[in-house]
């Protein structure tokens with residue numbers, strides 16, 4: 096999979112003891128290097144992954160070309176459309192035509208689409224689609240001799256919430272195809288307006304033209320994390336990126352409201368002006384965080400700190416008996 100594919104795949108490979116090969120991007124185009132992807136294939140390769148689009152830069156991988164490789168080597172291609180799955184099917188009708196990214200391509204064997212993202216349904220719901228029933232069956236589990244009766248389960252999650260499924264279905268029915276096309280039209284237009292505005296600000300450049308709803312930028316004039324923290328202080332909660340340094344916005348319906356893009360662009364211009372004219376180049380919290388991360392050669396140490404952070408969350412939030420100590 097390209098290095099930009101979601102860590103959910105790294106996590107799954109770690110759980111299932113699958114060796115994962117991460118294919119680097121072409122540093123100029125920020126698209127996956129297809130020659131390297133081809134070279135990484137071995138007789139043990141059980142799946143190729145492509146994103147539509149990827150989370151960091153919002154780029155749709157060249158799925159047509161990757162599908163050809165998948166067919167040539169007879170390896171199933173999974174398209175992760177978790178982020179774009181409720182935008183990209185509607186882009187043609189919303190006036191933003193796209194190349195095929197789905198089962199129209201012969202190598203694509205499965206796809207994931209998060210209903211809880213641009214499907215606007217509650218978290219805890221998502222969709223996985225297979226090209227045929229035979230592939231879907233690998234996901235099912237059955238046990239014949241349990242004293243509790245015959246057991247069958249369709250997914251990794253055992254007991255699942257009917258409440259969430261009902262809410263998800265109601266949301267799909269509420270928006271309907273027309274509702275999703277309209278939301279897509281507004282979201283994609285807004286992403287393109289932000290991309291145009293940001294790219295016109297001296298010192299900023301787009302990491303890639305936004306294919307869908309994510310706009311990612313960096314700077315060749317200053318540490319981009321200064322801008323990240325400056326915008327954060329003004330109430331904009333964007334996402335910090337690394338390797339290379341950058342930040343992105345994932346445009347949602349809120350950003351399509353009148354005046355929001357203008358405010359974001361005005362706040363960005365103001366922050367950039369301040370950064371460029373300030374004599375004292377004081378590091379901000381995010382700049383220090385990512386700077387330190389890049390300097391630590393042993394990434395397992397960084398992972399240990401992330402796990403410690405999660406652990407301390409559970410400790411402070413769950414251990415009620417320690418309430419007094421925490422307050423103190």
Ligand SMILES: Cc1ncc(COP(=O)(O)O)c(C=O)c1O
Pocket residue numbers: 101103146148149150175176177178
């Ligand atoms: C592109 C992409 N793929 C996959 C996922 C799956 O994540 P999760 O493990 O939360 O289901 C996400 C979630 O943010 C995503 O953005």
